[in-house]
Amino acid sequence: MYSVKSIDKLIKEFSNLPGIGEKSAQRMAFFISRTSKEYAKRLIEAIREVMEKVKYCSICGSVTQTDPCPICQDKTRDTSIICVVEEPWDIFVFEKAGKFKGLYHVLGGAISPTKGMNPQDLNIRGLMQRVRTNRIREVILATDPNTDGQATALYIAKLLKKRGIRVTRLGMGLPVGGDLEFADEDTLSHALNGRRTM
Amino acid sequence: MYSVKSIDKLIKEFSNLPGIGEKSAQRMAFFISRTSKEYAKRLIEAIREVMEKVKYCSICGSVTQTDPCPICQDKTRDTSIICVVEEPWDIFVFEKAGKFKGLYHVLGGAISPTKGMNPQDLNIRGLMQRVRTNRIREVILATDPNTDGQATALYIAKLLKKRGIRVTRLGMGLPVGGDLEFADEDTLSHALNGRRTM
Numbered sequence: 001m002y003s004v005k006s007i008d009k010l011i012k013e014f015s016n017l018p019g020i021g022e023k024s025a026q027r028m029a030f031f032i033s034r035t036s037k038e039y040a041k042r043l044i045e046a047i048r049e050v051m052e053k054v055k056y057c058s059i060c061g062s063v064t065q066t067d068p069c070p071i072c073q074d075k076t077r078d079t080s081i082i083c084v085v086e087e088p089w090d091i092f093v094f095e096k097a098g099k100f101k102g103l104y105h106v107l108g109g110a111i112s113p114t115k116g117m118n119p120q121d122l123n124i125r126g127l128m129q130r131v132r133t134n135r136i137r138e139v140i141l142a143t144d145p146n147t148d149g150q151a152t153a154l155y156i157a158k159l160l161k162k163r164g165i166r167v168t169r170l171g172m173g174l175p176v177g178g179d180l181e182f183a184d185e186d187t188l189s190h191a192l193n194g195r196r197t198m
Numbered sequence: 199m200y201s202v203k204s205i206d207k208l209i210k211e212f213s214n215l216p217g218i219g220e221k222s223a224q225r226m227a228f229f230i231s232r233t234s235k236e237y238a239k240r241l242i243e244a245i246r247e248v249m250e251k252v253k254y255c256s257i258c259g260s261v262t263q264t265d266p267c268p269i270c271q272d273k274t275r276d277t278s279i280i281c282v283v284e285e286p287w288d289i290f291v292f293e294k295a296g297k298f299k300g301l302y303h304v305l306g307g308a309i310s311p312t313k314g315m316n317p318q319d320l321n322i323r324g325l326m327q328r329v330r331t332n333r334i335r336e337v338i339l340a341t342d343p344n345t346d347g348q349a350t351a352l353y354i355a356k357l358l359k360k361r362g363i364r365v366t367r368l369g370m371g372l373p374v375g376g377d378l379e380f381a382d383e384d385t386l387s388h389a390l391n392g393r394r395t396m
Contacts, residue, residue: 002269005263007252010244024217032248049207065204
């Protein structure tokens with residue numbers, strides 16, 4: 001089949017990015033082949049900068065340019081409460097909402113037998129270490145509200161409860177701004193169980 | 199708001215790619231921040247290679263690593279028929295189907311008053327030049343089957359017909375493998391007009 005080798009190579013590399021299928025990768029690669037050299041250079045520089053400057057926080061495991069990260073260094077935050085998330089990105093979602101003033105802990109994924117992710121592949125040891133050496137009164141398990149996230153939360157909850165720590169899970173129910181008719185059975189059942197008196 | 203400067207910069211650059219919204223750009227940038235350095239380096243190299251090695255074919259305007267491109271150089275192809283497309287990518291779609299054995303011509307877009315694209319912004323002059331200096335018996339106008347593509351096809355058809363060349367347009371109708379119930383009125387009307395005796 002007719003092809004341009006360099007573009008094919010770029011399509012393949014773009015396809016490795018999360019959420020990028022073959023069609024999107026093609027579109028992106030052809031765009032690069034026709035765009036200004038200035039944009040391509042800026043993109044290369046931006047990737048290189050992330051590759052070289054972004055590291056992991058040695059405390060919470062999030063991505064950061066300083067170690068510890070700005071949140072772990074922030075003296076104004078409540079150090080007695082830790083919110084456990086799967087990925088660094090989740091922290092940014094929380095921070096955007098701006099309602100949580102405690103610390104975070106990044107697991108680096110979720111337990112998933114199908115994806116070959118076992119408890120020892122996650123940064124659970126780091127979490128237990130933090131719980132042992134700091135005064136923690138509550139751990140919020142904010143893993144994803146899906147099967148893997150639930151299994152992970154249950155696994156960690158068991159370990160933490162042995163140490164007598166208050167363990168909570170984010171409330172599940174209807175998404176705000178959503179449409180009731182699009183809610184699946186599980187969500188609706190959680191929403192019912194979590195109903196409140198008005 | 200809490201952020202990591204280098205990641206923010208990369209999100210911004212990724213957002214400039216076609217079809218990539220803010221959420222996808224975030225996902226991709228966070229992926230880069232956590233992926234192996236090997237992958238990031240391969241991606242950088244692939245972008246650089248496209249930037250440095252891919253150029254335009256001086257005959258058809260497609261992207262290529264040699265000039266003329268392999269198709270324009272191919273002695274086995276029918277040089278009397280030109281298929282006119284909007285973007286280089288369209289050529290790859292045709293070549294994948296493998297049914298067309300003539301040459302191509304890339305316009306570089308379509309006439310679009312709303313996007314500020316005028317006939318002189320497209321490589322129409324190059325097409326007329328080819329038609330003048332070569333024995334062309336047919337030009338297939340394969341611009342997109344939307345308003346801009348139709349307007350562009352009509353504009354070029356007028357110019358070519360003055361020169362007495364056979365001008366055709368790709369057939370429009372129901373997409374193969376599609377579902378009749380999802381067909382819009384225009385498609386259905388084209389399908390009706392183009393119906394064939396079985």
